Amino acid sequence: MRICIFGAGAVGSHLAVRLARAGHDVSCVMRGAHLEAVQANGLKLRVGDAECSAKVRASGDPAKLGPQDVVISTLKATGLQGLVSGIAPLLGENTGIVFAQNGIPWWYNIGLPQRHPAPPDLAFLDPGGRLRAAIPRGRIIGGVIFSSNEIVEPGVVQNLTPDRNRLVIGECDDRASERIAELRAALSDARLESPPISDIREAIWSKLLTNMSLSVLCLLTGLTARAVRDDATFGNVIPRLLDEANEIAQHYIPEVKRVTRSGPAPNHKPSLLQDFELGRAMEIDVLVKAPAAFARAARLSTPTLDLMAALAIQKARDKGLYAG
Numbered sequence: 001m002r003i004c005i006f007g008a009g010a011v012g013s014h015l016a017v018r019l020a021r022a023g024h025d026v027s028c029v030m031r032g033a034h035l036e037a038v039q040a041n042g043l044k045l046r047v048g049d050a051e052c053s054a055k056v057r058a059s060g061d062p063a064k065l066g067p068q069d070v071v072i073s074t075l076k077a078t079g080l081q082g083l084v085s086g087i088a089p090l091l092g093e094n095t096g097i098v099f100a101q102n103g104i105p106w107w108y109n110i111g112l113p114q115r116h117p118a119p120p121d122l123a124f125l126d127p128g129g130r131l132r133a134a135i136p137r138g139r140i141i142g143g144v145i146f147s148s149n150e151i152v153e154p155g156v157v158q159n160l161t162p163d164r165n166r167l168v169i170g171e172c173d174d175r176a177s178e179r180i181a182e183l184r185a186a187l188s189d190a191r192l193e194s195p196p197i198s199d200i201r202e203a204i205w206s207k208l209l210t211n212m213s214l215s216v217l218c219l220l221t222g223l224t225a226r227a228v229r230d231d232a233t234f235g236n237v238i239p240r241l242l243d244e245a246n247e248i249a250q251h252y253i254p255e256v257k258r259v260t261r262s263g264p265a266p267n268h269k270p271s272l273l274q275d276f277e278l279g280r281a282m283e284i285d286v287l288v289k290a291p292a293a294f295a296r297a298a299r300l301s302t303p304t305l306d307l308m309a310a311l312a313i314q315k316a317r318d319k320g321l322y323a324g
Contacts, residue, residue: 003024003026003071004065004090007074013030015192021054028058029086030059034151046152077283078282095139097140106125107135111171112201141179142172144167144200146166205252205256206256208287215287217308219270224266225265226268
């Protein structure tokens with residue numbers, strides 16, 4: 001398959017190496033020192049003590065890469081407007097676009113099956129409706145990524161979760177399709193888990209449950225996810241956050257499995273905290289503001305989440321990283 005990773009930072013570069021080594025024609029839209037290193041020396045992936053590399057076509061100009069069978073956008077929600085202006089040269093007649101991002105996606109109510117309650121107004125996730133105008137429904141593929149990575153130096157990405165690298169995909173209306181089956185097979189060949197699912201929004205909420213609780217606490221404390229979870233100070237806080245988050249998710253998707261405090265947590269800083277520390281635009285809207293809107297629309301009482309959200313928004317505003 002001809003696969004373009006659009007916005008190949010840490011997560012996207014990890015996907016690119018695995019897909020290229022599985023024999024696919026992989027290209028990357030990237031920028032800066034990372035782009036220059038990849039153009040000169042290829043892209044390297046470290047998993048534990050092992051290192052592998054792959055030659056991929058890389059450019060800051062999508063027009064130089066040509067039409068693709070599929071585009072996988074690993075841009076954060078704050079960077080999706082860049083996809084609007086750059087995606088056209090990558091699109092063939094049947095090119096699908098996987099939106100592999102955190103939180104509630106801009107397309108959530110597009111193709112929404114009738115069995116799901118109507119969501120709140122999510123227009124703030126797509127200012128000016130630019131994404132809706134540029135991306136037809138038929139091109140949208142939902143994606144949920146479970147993989148922790150970081151760029152340790154230009155051209156080199158370190159995978160932090162060697163036993164858990166998954167990209168869950170599905171059509172926005174949950175129908176079975178040949179292109180989803182083909183892409184799942186390609187991901188599997190690349191040693192990336194992509195299990196069959198019947199409801200892409202269930203997968204979205206399943207990951208969001210953790211982001212709504214631990215990620216915000218990490219932002220407020222500066223601690224890793226494991227440190228927060230193991231800190232006795234939060235012994236009563238985390239269960240309350242999760243109870244409220246579970247209630248929101250199960251109101252809209254009753255099949256979502258409840259998340260509890262049990263189980264391991266990665267010893268790394270979630271992207272919300274990384275962005276804050278690096279002075280980058282933060283995904284407050286998709287990780288904090290949107291879930292709060294779902295709660296209000298369902299008339300659910302979520303006092304602990306509301307407090308965490310207010311503190312997170314104020315912290316981001318104080319550093320000039322959020323204007324909402």
